[in-house]
Amino acid sequence: MLRVLKHFEWSFEGTDSQQIGMSPKTIVYSSYPGVLFSGDDFYLLDNKIAILQTTLNVLNKFAYKDLIQLDTYVPEFMRIMTTNFRSDSGKEWADNYCSYNNNHMYITQWIVIDYKLLDRLNENNNLNAADLPHF
Numbered sequence: 001m002l003r004v005l006k007h008f009e010w011s012f013e014g015t016d017s018q019q020i021g022m023s024p025k026t027i028v029y030s031s032y033p034g035v036l037f038s039g040d041d042f043y044l045l046d047n048k049i050a051i052l053q054t055t056l057n058v059l060n061k062f063a064y065k066d067l068i069q070l071d072t073y074v075p076e077f078m079r080i081m082t083t084n085f086r087s088d089s090g091k092e093w094a095d096n097y098c099s100y101n102n103n104h105m106y107i108t109q110w111i112v113i114d115y116k117l118l119d120r121l122n123e124n125n126n127l128n129a130a131d132l133p134h135f
Helices: 076-086 090-098 115-123
Strands: 004-010 025-031 042-045 049-056 107-114
Touching: 025 076, 042 076, 049 076, 049 090, 076 090, 090 107, 107 115
Parallel strands: none
Antiparallel strands: 004 025, 025 042, 042 049, 049 107
Protein backbone atom coordinates (compact mmCIF):
# COMPACT_ATOMS: atom_id res chain seq x y z
CA MET A 1 0.00 0.00 0.00
CA LEU A 2 2.96 2.35 0.36
CA ARG A 3 3.47 3.87 -3.08
CA VAL A 4 6.14 6.52 -3.41
CA LEU A 5 7.50 8.72 -6.14
CA LYS A 6 11.26 8.51 -5.85
CA HIS A 7 13.68 11.22 -6.92
CA PHE A 8 17.23 9.85 -6.96
CA GLU A 9 20.45 11.48 -7.98
CA TRP A 10 22.71 8.61 -8.96
CA SER A 11 26.45 9.02 -9.33
CA PHE A 12 29.22 6.53 -9.86
CA GLU A 13 32.66 6.34 -8.32
CA GLY A 14 35.74 6.94 -10.38
CA THR A 15 37.11 9.78 -12.40
CA ASP A 16 36.01 8.64 -15.83
CA SER A 17 32.29 7.91 -16.09
CA GLN A 18 32.72 7.18 -19.81
CA GLN A 19 34.94 4.25 -18.90
CA ILE A 20 32.03 2.47 -17.24
CA GLY A 21 29.54 3.87 -19.77
CA MET A 22 27.22 5.42 -17.20
CA SER A 23 27.09 9.10 -16.36
CA PRO A 24 25.50 10.56 -13.22
CA LYS A 25 21.74 10.85 -13.62
CA THR A 26 18.72 12.15 -11.82
CA ILE A 27 15.85 9.69 -12.21
CA VAL A 28 12.26 10.04 -11.01
CA TYR A 29 10.13 6.90 -10.83
CA SER A 30 7.24 5.31 -8.99
CA SER A 31 8.15 2.51 -6.64
CA TYR A 32 7.87 1.00 -3.16
CA PRO A 33 10.05 1.59 -0.09
CA GLY A 34 13.30 -0.38 -0.31
CA VAL A 35 13.05 -1.04 -4.06
CA LEU A 36 15.67 0.45 -6.40
CA PHE A 37 13.58 0.31 -9.58
CA SER A 38 10.06 1.02 -10.72
CA GLY A 39 7.66 -1.89 -10.60
CA ASP A 40 5.39 0.14 -12.88
CA ASP A 41 8.17 0.84 -15.39
CA PHE A 42 7.56 4.59 -15.35
CA TYR A 43 10.74 6.68 -15.45
CA LEU A 44 11.56 10.35 -16.01
CA LEU A 45 15.23 11.04 -16.70
CA ASP A 46 17.04 14.34 -16.19
CA ASN A 47 17.91 14.49 -19.89
CA LYS A 48 14.23 14.98 -20.81
CA ILE A 49 13.38 11.35 -21.57
CA ALA A 50 10.20 9.67 -20.32
CA ILE A 51 9.87 5.88 -20.42
CA LEU A 52 6.67 3.88 -20.00
CA GLN A 53 6.14 0.16 -20.43
CA THR A 54 3.33 -2.31 -20.55
CA THR A 55 3.66 -6.07 -20.23
CA LEU A 56 1.76 -8.61 -22.24
CA ASN A 57 1.38 -11.62 -19.99
CA VAL A 58 2.03 -15.12 -21.26
CA LEU A 59 -0.57 -17.43 -19.79
CA ASN A 60 1.37 -20.62 -20.45
CA LYS A 61 4.47 -20.19 -18.24
CA PHE A 62 5.96 -23.42 -19.60
CA ALA A 63 6.07 -22.10 -23.18
CA TYR A 64 9.45 -20.46 -22.50
CA LYS A 65 10.97 -22.98 -20.10
CA ASP A 66 13.88 -23.83 -22.42
CA LEU A 67 14.54 -20.29 -23.68
CA ILE A 68 16.15 -18.80 -20.58
CA GLN A 69 19.92 -19.21 -20.63
CA LEU A 70 20.85 -18.73 -16.99
CA ASP A 71 24.53 -18.10 -17.68
CA THR A 72 23.72 -14.94 -19.72
CA TYR A 73 20.40 -13.92 -18.17
CA VAL A 74 20.12 -10.33 -16.93
CA PRO A 75 16.94 -9.57 -14.93
CA GLU A 76 14.65 -7.02 -16.55
CA PHE A 77 14.94 -4.40 -13.79
CA MET A 78 18.74 -4.39 -14.18
CA ARG A 79 18.46 -4.00 -17.95
CA ILE A 80 16.13 -1.03 -17.56
CA MET A 81 18.21 0.78 -14.96
CA THR A 82 21.48 0.35 -16.87
CA THR A 83 19.76 1.44 -20.07
CA ASN A 84 18.52 4.55 -18.24
CA PHE A 85 22.04 5.35 -17.04
CA ARG A 86 23.67 4.79 -20.44
CA SER A 87 21.23 6.79 -22.60
CA ASP A 88 21.18 10.47 -23.49
CA SER A 89 18.45 10.42 -26.14
CA GLY A 90 15.36 8.40 -27.00
CA LYS A 91 17.11 6.73 -29.93
CA GLU A 92 20.09 5.87 -27.76
CA TRP A 93 17.74 4.42 -25.13
CA ALA A 94 16.10 2.16 -27.73
CA ASP A 95 19.49 1.10 -29.14
CA ASN A 96 20.89 0.36 -25.67
CA TYR A 97 17.85 -1.66 -24.66
CA CYS A 98 17.95 -3.65 -27.91
CA SER A 99 21.63 -4.43 -27.37
CA TYR A 100 20.69 -6.88 -24.61
CA ASN A 101 20.09 -10.49 -25.52
CA ASN A 102 16.34 -11.16 -25.75
CA ASN A 103 16.56 -13.55 -22.88
CA HIS A 104 13.45 -12.90 -20.80
CA MET A 105 10.14 -14.45 -19.91
CA TYR A 106 7.59 -11.93 -21.07
CA ILE A 107 6.71 -9.56 -23.86
CA THR A 108 6.97 -5.82 -23.29
CA GLN A 109 5.99 -2.73 -25.24
CA TRP A 110 7.90 0.46 -24.54
CA ILE A 111 7.02 4.10 -25.05
CA VAL A 112 10.09 6.32 -25.09
CA ILE A 113 9.41 10.06 -25.30
CA ASP A 114 12.38 12.33 -25.95
CA TYR A 115 11.21 15.79 -24.93
CA LYS A 116 14.30 17.38 -26.50
CA LEU A 117 12.80 16.53 -29.90
CA LEU A 118 9.54 18.20 -28.93
CA ASP A 119 11.50 21.28 -27.86
CA ARG A 120 13.18 21.32 -31.28
CA LEU A 121 9.78 21.12 -32.95
CA ASN A 122 8.46 24.01 -30.86
CA GLU A 123 11.52 26.18 -31.52
CA ASN A 124 11.62 25.58 -35.26
CA ASN A 125 8.22 25.53 -36.91
CA ASN A 126 9.88 24.69 -40.26
CA LEU A 127 11.20 21.39 -38.92
CA ASN A 128 9.67 18.42 -40.75
CA ALA A 129 9.09 14.92 -39.45
CA ALA A 130 11.79 13.77 -41.91
CA ASP A 131 14.32 15.88 -39.95
CA LEU A 132 13.73 13.87 -36.77
CA PRO A 133 15.63 10.67 -36.03
CA HIS A 134 13.83 7.43 -36.84
CA PHE A 135 14.18 4.28 -34.79
